[in-house]
Amino acid sequence: xxSLIQIELYKIFRRPxxxxxxxxxxxxxxxxxxxxxxxxxxxxxxxxxxxxxxxxVDGKVLNGYLICYILLQLxxxxxxxxxxxxxxxxxxxxxxxxxLRLLFTTPYSRTHWVLAKFIAASIYTILLLIWLAxxxxxxxxxxxxxxDLFLMKSNYVVLIEQSDVLWRYVGAFVFAxxxxxxxxxxxxxxxxxxxxxxGPIVGTMSAIVFFTILSTLNIPLFNLVKPYLFTTxxxxxxxxxxxxxxxxxxAIKGSILxxxxxxxxxxxxxxxxxxxxxxxxxxxxxxxILS
Amino acid sequence: xxxxxxxxxxxxFGALKAVDDVSFxxxxxxxxxxxxxxxxxKSTTIRMLLSLIHPSSGNIELFGKSILKNxxxxxxxxxxxxxxxxxxxxxxxxxxxxxxAKVRKQKVAASNITxxxxxxxxxxxxxxxxxxxxxxxxxxLGIAIALVHxxxxxxxxxxxxxxxxxxxxxxxxxxxxxxxxxxxxVFVSSxxxxxxxxxxxxxxxxxxxxxxxxxxxxxxxxxxKRVVQIKTLxxxxxxxxxxxxxxxxxxxxxxxxxxLKLPTQAIPLLNDTLVKAGISVxxxxxxxxxxxxxxQITSNA
Amino acid sequence: xxxxxxxxxxxTLLMCSVLISLNAMAQNDPLIEKVSQKLGLVxxxxxxxxxxxxxxxxKASLGKVKVYFKxxxxxxxxxxxxxxxxxxxxxxxxxxxxxNTKQYTTIPAGTQQLNGKNLTVIxxxxxxxxxxxxISTLWIxxxxxxxYKTATxxxxxxxxxxxxxxxxxxxxGLASKIIFSxxxxxxxxxxxxxxxxxxxxxxxxxxALKNKKGTIEITYSKYTINKGIPASIFK
Numbered sequence: 001x002x003s004l005i006q007i008e009l010y011k012i013f014r015r016p017x018x019x020x021x022x023x024x025x026x027x028x029x030x031x032x033x034x035x036x037x038x039x040x041x042x043x044x045x046x047x048x049x050x051x052x053x054x055x056x057v058d059g060k061v062l063n064g065y066l067i068c069y070i071l072l073q074l075x076x077x078x079x080x081x082x083x084x085x086x087x088x089x090x091x092x093x094x095x096x097x098x099x100l101r102l103l104f105t106t107p108y109s110r111t112h113w114v115l116a117k118f119i120a121a122s123i124y125t126i127l128l129l130i131w132l133a134x135x136x137x138x139x140x141x142x143x144x145x146x147x148d149l150f151l152m153k154s155n156y157v158v159l160i161e162q163s164d165v166l167w168r169y170v171g172a173f174v175f176a177x178x179x180x181x182x183x184x185x186x187x188x189x190x191x192x193x194x195x196x197x198x199g200p201i202v203g204t205m206s207a208i209v210f211f212t213i214l215s216t217l218n219i220p221l222f223n224l225v226k227p228y229l230f231t232t233x234x235x236x237x238x239x240x241x242x243x244x245x246x247x248x249x250x251a252i253k254g255s256i257l258x259x260x261x262x263x264x265x266x267x268x269x270x271x272x273x274x275x276x277x278x279x280x281x282x283x284x285x286x287x288x289i290l291s
Numbered sequence: 292x293x294x295x296x297x298x299x300x301x302x303x304f305g306a307l308k309a310v311d312d313v314s315f316x317x318x319x320x321x322x323x324x325x326x327x328x329x330x331x332x333k334s335t336t337i338r339m340l341l342s343l344i345h346p347s348s349g350n351i352e353l354f355g356k357s358i359l360k361n362x363x364x365x366x367x368x369x370x371x372x373x374x375x376x377x378x379x380x381x382x383x384x385x386x387x388x389x390x391x392a393k394v395r396k397q398k399v400a401a402s403n404i405t406x407x408x409x410x411x412x413x414x415x416x417x418x419x420x421x422x423x424x425x426x427x428x429x430x431x432l433g434i435a436i437a438l439v440h441x442x443x444x445x446x447x448x449x450x451x452x453x454x455x456x457x458x459x460x461x462x463x464x465x466x467x468x469x470x471x472x473x474x475x476x477v478f479v480s481s482x483x484x485x486x487x488x489x490x491x492x493x494x495x496x497x498x499x500x501x502x503x504x505x506x507x508x509x510x511x512x513x514x515x516k517r518v519v520q521i522k523t524l525x526x527x528x529x530x531x532x533x534x535x536x537x538x539x540x541x542x543x544x545x546x547x548x549x550x551l552k553l554p555t556q557a558i559p560l561l562n563d564t565l566v567k568a569g570i571s572v573x574x575x576x577x578x579x580x581x582x583x584x585x586x587q588i589t590s591n592a
Numbered sequence: 593x594x595x596x597x598x599x600x601x602x603x604t605l606l607m608c609s610v611l612i613s614l615n616a617m618a619q620n621d622p623l624i625e626k627v628s629q630k631l632g633l634v635x636x637x638x639x640x641x642x643x644x645x646x647x648x649x650x651k652a653s654l655g656k657v658k659v660y661f662k663x664x665x666x667x668x669x670x671x672x673x674x675x676x677x678x679x680x681x682x683x684x685x686x687x688x689x690x691x692n693t694k695q696y697t698t699i700p701a702g703t704q705q706l707n708g709k710n711l712t713v714i715x716x717x718x719x720x721x722x723x724x725x726x727i728s729t730l731w732i733x734x735x736x737x738x739x740y741k742t743a744t745x746x747x748x749x750x751x752x753x754x755x756x757x758x759x760x761x762x763x764x765g766l767a768s769k770i771i772f773s774x775x776x777x778x779x780x781x782x783x784x785x786x787x788x789x790x791x792x793x794x795x796x797x798x799x800a801l802k803n804k805k806g807t808i809e810i811t812y813s814k815y816t817i818n819k820g821i822p823a824s825i826f827k
Binding site: 003004006007010011014015016097098099101102103104105106107108109286288289290 | 338341342343344345362363364366367369371373374375377378379381382390391393394395396436
């Protein structure tokens with residue numbers, strides 16, 4: 001099995017397409033970092049308009065931690081599309097190329113190949129996330145320095161002490177890996193149903209966009225289905241950055257406001273991953289390889 | 292021992308019967324020619340042999356074991372190319388062989404990779420990316436992939452596609468070498484019968500999913516069973532003359548033209564009969580190749 | 593933004609440094625003079641304390657702060673690393689700016705019970721129309737000569753209240769705890785900016801609606817008095 005994973009990884013990283021996502025993430029992050037470096041105070045001022053009516057905020061608000069949060073908010077919506085580019089091509093791309101029949105006439109079963117491909121795609125996804133974390137977090141920390149994380153949410157502000165931030169990012173990135181692996185598995189499922197690359201890639205992207213819209217629109221009818229949509233849960237990495245308060249309204253260091261919400265989301269995402277991958281295996285096992 | 296044993300396999304794609312109740316056996320050490328026009332069901336049959344397609348009915352055994360139940364063990368001993376030589380454009384010839392050597396349970400020596408590339412005449416392009424290869428070179432690499440792990444059964448689907456005459460001759464020689472020198476069983480399909488008749492000891496012709504004929508090549512090419520086409524100014528009169536003569540049993544029913552199946556030495560007598568009956572004979576053509584046999588069978592069907 | 597910094601420290605200033613200034617002024621209220629004299633004993637101090645921000649829409653943990661004061665009116669609050677939240681406009685409320693102008697008159701306003709103490713109430717009214725504040729009231733314990741509460745109304749930044757508690761350093765007029773109360777305005781960022789599309793936390797929303805008062809509290813653990821402070825601290 002390890003041989004198959006190695007082969008699949010080898011193929012992924014020999015393809016120029018693989019590096020598009022790494023390049024795109026780097027370009028997006030650098031552009032945003034540059035923009036915030038040049039004009040970040042205006043952006044922070046805009047965000048803090050309401051707060052400044054009441055309070056004066058003293059300190060380095062626009063520090064690496066906040067920049068990373070802003071980047072993740074923006075990018076974790078788009079990275080799934082980049083993940084789809086590879087994941088949705090894993091099986092259908094080879095079917096299209098005609099090489100799938102070469103793989104499936106080796107002594108390894110189709111289940112082995114599908115799982116190896118999924119694991120390889122997952123490793124790619126995780127590497128993409130690590131790359132994102134490196135650029136968004138560590139490079140931002142290097143460029144903008146660190147300070148407390150002053151987080152402006154829709155209805156309230158959270159001020160997390162500097163020493164209480166990094167582990168939250170670790171948690172958020174682990175959570176994000178589940179989100180992105182759900183996308184990987186969805187792309188994989190689409191890929192198993194097609195013999196061309198474009199269909200599954202567009203299909204996966206469309207599904208993500210469609211479900212994201214359903215998840216974000218606050219319409220009562222949609223609210224009924226929201227808890228079952230993986231896109232609703234994908235965004236819950238943010239829960240790592242909401243903190244509990246005691247009766248005196250003092251934030252409790254090291255606490256997370258809604259751990260059950262994170263657990264539920266992880267559970268829902270994991271179930272989606274298992275469901276999508278199992279379905280892919282079943283489809284591929286039953287499929288006649290005609291390409 | 293039968294290396295391949297196919298019992299009454301059929302494959303339906305909806306209403307289309309791609310393969311219809313086909314049975315055959317391939318013995319160890321044989322070069323088995325699997326002939327059919329494009330779309331006749333050859334590739335579907337080969338894909339079923341390799342478990343790429345699940346048969347709608349019937350049973351396939353390779354090396355005495357069911358392919359459906361013993362896939363991994365069987366495919367360890369099989370090397371195959373199926374239809375087009377589809378490869379990874381971003382990998383080199385050597386990288387392809389390394390990659391496919393890696394998926395074998397038995398370790399493939401690095402020297403075998405070099406040897407295989409030499410065998411198919413690709414050693415000089417070993418490190419070039421496949422995207423720069425011609426169709427013929429890809430075909431050679433496809434064959435190399437089928438051979439690299441030293442399998443005992445080699446299934447080659449249209450191996451000469453895209454090859455120039457020299458390439459075709461090379462592949463023919465390679466097939467003969469594999470069977471005679473290395474004792475391998477070779478299952479080779481083609482729609483170009485002239486290629487097969489020179490290498491195969493046994494031939495099966497499939498048409499529209501059905502097995503039309505199967506037999507040893509030497510029997511199918513027996514000079515006693517030549518197909519003779521008579522070209523006259525008046526085919527109807529010629530046919531009537533033959534029907535009323537002793538040649539009547541040898542007439543082959545064809546939509547167009549006058550065909551008979553008879554030994555070569557009977558041709559002068561046939562000519563005499565026609566001339567005596569006042570028929571202007573333009574020519575009598577005795578076809579002795581399997582190509583004609585194939586055309587004959589498929590045009591009859 | 594810079595000019596509004598260190599408001600909390602100015603709360604302290606309100607009860608000490610600024611009242612020191614009172615001393616220098618021609619005062620017609622002897623109690624204010626007494627307070628000023630007491631505070632006049634302190635030339636500078638560094639106070640270590642813990643700051644608590646209690647605003648309905650802010651979740652912040654307790655933070656360690658250092659408050660630096662130097663006569664006559666230099667004051668700085670430094671958080672031990674990190675971001676601090678200070679009430680806006682507070683700078684205009686410090687007694688420094690109130691009293692250093694010397695443009696006010698004092699009006700005795702009787703006495704009032706506050707936490708079981710009988711306090712003398714004195715109002716300060718500016719005599720210059722250009723000043724930001726409209727009126728400031730001080731609640732002073734006549735026996736101890738300690739200011740327990742001030743309330744100031746500004747022209748633009750609403751009303752602020754500062755209450756003080758005393759302990760170990762009461763004899764020098766230094767509080768052990770200062771609570772700065774102020775009115776908060778609504779806080780809301782559009783979902784499109786925060787990219788938060790999940791269901792809103794109804795409890796937080798409700799809380800934001802009903803509690804419009806914010807407080808910032810500093811509890812002092814230790815004062816280092818009259819040891820000298822370099823001026824660079826206040827830059």
